[in-house]
Amino acid sequence: MTDAALVRRRFLAGTTIDDLKAYMEPFADRLGYKFNTETEFVDEVLASEIEILELTGDVYCPCRVRTGDPKEDAKIVCPCIPFFRDQFAGLSKCWCGLFILKSIDDGGELLGVIDEPKDPVDVPVFRLDDLPPGQIRHVKVGRRDIAVARVGDEFFALANVCRHAFAPLAEGFMDGYTVMCPWHGWRYDVRDGTTDHPDADVRTFPVSVVEGEVFVTLSPRG
Amino acid sequence: MTVKVFALSTCPYCRMTRKYLDENAVAYDVVEVDLLEGQARTDAIDEVKRLSGGSSFPVVIIGDEVIVGFNKKRIKELLGL
Numbered sequence: 001m002t003d004a005a006l007v008r009r010r011f012l013a014g015t016t017i018d019d020l021k022a023y024m025e026p027f028a029d030r031l032g033y034k035f036n037t038e039t040e041f042v043d044e045v046l047a048s049e050i051e052i053l054e055l056t057g058d059v060y061c062p063c064r065v066r067t068g069d070p071k072e073d074a075k076i077v078c079p080c081i082p083f084f085r086d087q088f089a090g091l092s093k094c095w096c097g098l099f100i101l102k103s104i105d106d107g108g109e110l111l112g113v114i115d116e117p118k119d120p121v122d123v124p125v126f127r128l129d130d131l132p133p134g135q136i137r138h139v140k141v142g143r144r145d146i147a148v149a150r151v152g153d154e155f156f157a158l159a160n161v162c163r164h165a166f167a168p169l170a171e172g173f174m175d176g177y178t179v180m181c182p183w184h185g186w187r188y189d190v191r192d193g194t195t196d197h198p199d200a201d202v203r204t205f206p207v208s209v210v211e212g213e214v215f216v217t218l219s220p221r222g
Numbered sequence: 223m224t225v226k227v228f229a230l231s232t233c234p235y236c237r238m239t240r241k242y243l244d245e246n247a248v249a250y251d252v253v254e255v256d257l258l259e260g261q262a263r264t265d266a267i268d269e270v271k272r273l274s275g276g277s278s279f280p281v282v283i284i285g286d287e288v289i290v291g292f293n294k295k296r297i298k299e300l301l302g303l
Contacts, residue, residue: 041234044234045234048232048233048234049232051232052232062230062232062233062234063230063232063233063234063235063236063278063279064230064277064278064279065230065255065256065267065270065277065279066256067267067277095278096233096234096235
């Protein structure tokens with residue numbers, strides 16, 4: 001006989017903080033995050049998660065509320081990073097601060113103010129010199145795939161997908177302010193994402209360059 | 223100035239916020255939303271959504287101001303600590 005509750009549950013009774021660490025670490029890594037460098041804090045959050053696990057059967061975020069709607073609540077199972085990538089990219093950490101971006105050395109500095117960004121956030125993508133003029137490359141920003149193009153000293157960001165057959169525009173060919181899709185040659189203006197084909201324009205994002213670093217601006221809710 | 227804290231019993235930032243208020247002898251009401259049941263819980267979640275636009279904790283109400291998260295600097299400013 002199968003116990004449905006046991007089958008659904010990914011964790012055994014008596015799960016420890018170390019068990020959770022070993023279990024979550026590779027997931028976080030794949031998402032571009034690591035555990036906070038403040039190990040005491042990490043242990044405190046995971047201890048809370050174990051309390052919640054005992055109570056509910058899963059490791060829900062200790063800082064967000066379960067609504068009782070299983071579909072909604074599934075979005076706050078730890079690590080909840082995939083559902084809040086844009087907000088967290090702006091914060092450099094998940095809401096709790098359990099996970100921080102792999103590029104952050106000192107997670108302690110992120111534990112204070114934790115207001116979710118309501119304004120657009122500038123996300124660093126690469127150094128100015130990493131993209132020579134006349135070229136285009138793919139970057140992952142939050143959950144988005146974006147193609148960043150450079151024309152002279154101007155930078156432009158647009159969705160990295162041709163609306164025709166979904167080819168990655170970052171693998172296309174640059175010609176002035178135009179990128180040509182690598183698969184069928186549809187041409188997009190990198191300045192505004194427009195193309196001559198009907199209903200096929202792509203979204204663009206603001207780009208800025210500050211002290212040699214290139215930033216793409218995202219709206220937290222968009 | 224009235225101070226109200228919507229908290230979860232499991233949330234580290236809620237504990238930090240309450241500890242900070244306690245240490246500074248600030249009187250406040252606290253609602254531990256996850257410990258409520260039935261309609262009271264639903265009402266509290268709706269109230270938090272209305273006030274903060276989300277469901278992240280803690281939500282601290284100081285007068286007319288709504289602070290999401292443990293924002294020591296902002297609490298300090300508003301309460302003149």
